Amino acid sequence: MAALPDSAREIVESDALANLVTLNPDGSPQLSCVWVGMDGDEIVCAHLPRNRKVQNIERDPRVALSIEAEGMSHGALKYYLVVYGTARITDGGAADLLQDLAHTYLGPDVVFPGMPDPPPGYITRITVDRVGGVGPWAP
Amino acid sequence: MAALPDSAREIVESDALANLVTLNPDGSPQLSCVWVGMDGDEIVCAHLPRNRKVQNIERDPRVALSIEAEGMSHGALKYYLVVYGTARITDGGAADLLQDLAHTYLGPDVVFPGMPDPPPGYITRITVDRVGGVGPWAP
Numbered sequence: 001m002a003a004l005p006d007s008a009r010e011i012v013e014s015d016a017l018a019n020l021v022t023l024n025p026d027g028s029p030q031l032s033c034v035w036v037g038m039d040g041d042e043i044v045c046a047h048l049p050r051n052r053k054v055q056n057i058e059r060d061p062r063v064a065l066s067i068e069a070e071g072m073s074h075g076a077l078k079y080y081l082v083v084y085g086t087a088r089i090t091d092g093g094a095a096d097l098l099q100d101l102a103h104t105y106l107g108p109d110v111v112f113p114g115m116p117d118p119p120p121g122y123i124t125r126i127t128v129d130r131v132g133g134v135g136p137w138a139p
Numbered sequence: 140m141a142a143l144p145d146s147a148r149e150i151v152e153s154d155a156l157a158n159l160v161t162l163n164p165d166g167s168p169q170l171s172c173v174w175v176g177m178d179g180d181e182i183v184c185a186h187l188p189r190n191r192k193v194q195n196i197e198r199d200p201r202v203a204l205s206i207e208a209e210g211m212s213h214g215a216l217k218y219y220l221v222v223y224g225t226a227r228i229t230d231g232g233a234a235d236l237l238q239d240l241a242h243t244y245l246g247p248d249v250v251f252p253g254m255p256d257p258p259p260g261y262i263t264r265i266t267v268d269r270v271g272g273v274g275p276w277a278p
Contacts, residue, residue, distance in 0.1 A: 017207060017217060017219070019158040019170070019205045019219075021160050021168040021170055021203070023166065023167075023168065027162065027166050027201075028162075028201045028203075028223070029160040029162065029168055029201065029202070029203040029223075030203070031158070031160055031203040031204070031205050031221050031223075032205070032221065032271075032272070033205060033207070033217070033219045033272070033273070062166075062167045062168065063168070064160070064167075064168040064169070064170040065170070066158045066170050066171070066172060068156060068172070068207070075245075076241075076245060076251065078156060078172070080156070080158075080172045082170050082171065084167070084168075084170075102215075106214075106215060112215065132171075133171070133172070134172070
């Protein structure tokens, strides 16, 4: 496990979307935007259904994510964080995590997903292997 | 080849960065942000050095890219475009394409990369296979 620099942790905990890559059964990339946060040293995101991302990670734990950030390098390249990691899926707790993340992504008073009886869902937990991109966190 | 809806083409031609995924020799994902534009029906980006992205695409043409956009779905999910495509590399023309894209990404009067004698470089040309994400372009 690699440490996530504080500057990168701030980006993960911000309201910027993460572009999350997983690998399909045929090895092709699958890409979607997700809400992310930190749980200890792991990057986490939540899924109510057992969607393609969850199925892909259960089969191949190699993931990458990028998050755009404020700031520019040399006045030309916008800052962005890339994290390469190893992911695992845990069962349950998705609605509670989505509610937490909704406070960051949508607003402090937002109720989300707002279902009366949400399914337990799944949480993706990503261990950081390597950090890249453009910004103070990049090697 | 799938057609890129006009609403998606607008996003590709905007000043929003593309999160481009290629596949490393071991099948793991490689992810970085790039400037993109359209050349006919192909999505294009430029590289001065023969970097990891170029080498990856020469070996495995399967790519994906995401671009964040304005607008929300159901007041909760920010719009973003995903394109799954097949890429090829052509030699030369990188500095000219970077100069064109710099007008969109940095400003109408910007000179970029501004080298006196830039290397010919490489252009990535992506044929659109499938469009996804969240927004009017999503199936």
